[in-house]
Amino acid sequence: MTIKFFLNDKGAPAGKLADAELLFSGGPFDGLKLVGFAVWERKGGGRNVTFPARTYSVNGERRTFSLLRPIVEVTAQEKLRDIILAAFKEFQAEVAA
Numbered sequence: 001m002t003i004k005f006f007l008n009d010k011g012a013p014a015g016k017l018a019d020a021e022l023l024f025s026g027g028p029f030d031g032l033k034l035v036g037f038a039v040w041e042r043k044g045g046g047r048n049v050t051f052p053a054r055t056y057s058v059n060g061e062r063r064t065f066s067l068l069r070p071i072v073e074v075t076a077q078e079k080l081r082d083i084i085l086a087a088f089k090e091f092q093a094e095v096a097a
Contacts, residue, residue: 001025003087005039007095015041018091020049020084036067039088047088049081 002023008016020037024030036052052067070076 003084003091004033005088005091015043017041017047018088020088034068037084039084047085049084051077051080 002025004021004023005018006020007018017039019035020039021033021035022037023033034052038050040048040050042048053064054067055062055064057063068077068080
Protein backbone atom coordinates (compact mmCIF):
# COMPACT_ATOMS: atom_id res chain seq x y z
CA MET A 1 0.00 0.00 0.00
CA THR A 2 1.22 3.49 -0.86
CA ILE A 3 -0.24 6.71 0.53
CA LYS A 4 -0.53 9.72 -1.77
CA PHE A 5 -1.12 13.24 -0.45
CA PHE A 6 -2.58 16.36 -2.03
CA LEU A 7 -1.72 19.50 -0.05
CA ASN A 8 -4.54 21.88 0.78
CA ASP A 9 -2.94 25.06 -0.53
CA LYS A 10 -6.26 26.93 -0.64
CA GLY A 11 -6.47 27.19 3.15
CA ALA A 12 -10.13 26.23 3.26
CA PRO A 13 -11.49 24.67 5.30
CA ALA A 14 -9.35 25.95 8.13
CA GLY A 15 -7.06 23.35 9.64
CA LYS A 16 -7.14 20.95 6.69
CA LEU A 17 -3.56 20.16 5.69
CA ALA A 18 -4.06 17.59 2.93
CA ASP A 19 -6.28 15.01 1.30
CA ALA A 20 -4.94 11.46 1.18
CA GLU A 21 -5.64 8.29 -0.75
CA LEU A 22 -4.44 4.74 -0.31
CA LEU A 23 -3.04 3.06 -3.44
CA PHE A 24 -2.99 -0.74 -3.31
CA SER A 25 -0.42 -2.98 -4.97
CA GLY A 26 -0.63 -6.75 -4.82
CA GLY A 27 -3.41 -8.89 -3.48
CA PRO A 28 -7.09 -8.60 -4.36
CA PHE A 29 -7.03 -4.77 -4.19
CA ASP A 30 -4.16 -4.49 -6.71
CA GLY A 31 -4.68 -1.48 -8.97
CA LEU A 32 -7.36 0.09 -6.75
CA LYS A 33 -7.31 3.16 -4.53
CA LEU A 34 -9.37 4.22 -1.53
CA VAL A 35 -10.04 7.96 -1.38
CA GLY A 36 -11.64 10.24 1.19
CA PHE A 37 -8.98 10.52 3.89
CA ALA A 38 -7.86 13.94 5.14
CA VAL A 39 -5.10 15.17 7.47
CA TRP A 40 -6.07 17.98 9.85
CA GLU A 41 -4.23 20.24 12.29
CA ARG A 42 -5.92 20.18 15.70
CA LYS A 43 -6.64 23.51 17.37
CA GLY A 44 -4.89 22.40 20.57
CA GLY A 45 -1.90 21.05 18.65
CA GLY A 46 -1.24 17.72 17.02
CA ARG A 47 -2.78 16.16 13.95
CA ASN A 48 -5.76 13.97 13.14
CA VAL A 49 -6.88 11.88 10.18
CA THR A 50 -10.49 11.64 9.10
CA PHE A 51 -11.70 8.55 7.25
CA PRO A 52 -14.02 8.26 4.26
CA ALA A 53 -17.63 8.89 5.24
CA ARG A 54 -21.02 9.63 3.74
CA THR A 55 -23.43 12.23 5.05
CA TYR A 56 -27.16 11.70 5.28
CA SER A 57 -30.16 13.35 6.95
CA VAL A 58 -32.65 12.00 9.45
CA ASN A 59 -35.51 14.36 10.28
CA GLY A 60 -33.42 17.30 9.09
CA GLU A 61 -30.47 16.33 11.28
CA ARG A 62 -27.18 15.81 9.43
CA ARG A 63 -25.30 12.61 10.31
CA THR A 64 -22.28 10.74 8.95
CA PHE A 65 -21.80 7.09 8.15
CA SER A 66 -18.19 5.87 8.28
CA LEU A 67 -17.28 3.80 5.22
CA LEU A 68 -14.22 2.17 6.80
CA ARG A 69 -15.08 0.59 10.13
CA PRO A 70 -13.49 -2.02 12.39
CA ILE A 71 -14.89 -5.54 12.23
CA VAL A 72 -13.99 -6.55 15.78
CA GLU A 73 -10.98 -4.65 17.13
CA VAL A 74 -12.09 -1.10 17.90
CA THR A 75 -8.49 0.18 17.76
CA ALA A 76 -7.98 -1.06 14.17
CA GLN A 77 -8.53 2.47 12.82
CA GLU A 78 -5.83 3.82 15.13
CA LYS A 79 -3.19 1.68 13.40
CA LEU A 80 -4.12 3.07 9.99
CA ARG A 81 -4.34 6.62 11.37
CA ASP A 82 -0.80 6.29 12.76
CA ILE A 83 0.50 4.96 9.42
CA ILE A 84 -1.08 7.86 7.51
CA LEU A 85 0.28 10.45 9.96
CA ALA A 86 3.79 8.96 9.76
CA ALA A 87 3.63 8.97 5.95
CA PHE A 88 2.45 12.60 6.00
CA LYS A 89 5.38 13.58 8.20
CA GLU A 90 7.76 11.98 5.66
CA PHE A 91 5.88 13.67 2.80
CA GLN A 92 6.27 17.09 4.45
CA ALA A 93 10.02 16.50 4.92
CA GLU A 94 10.35 15.62 1.19
CA VAL A 95 8.38 18.73 0.15
CA ALA A 96 10.53 20.94 2.41
CA ALA A 97 13.77 19.57 0.91
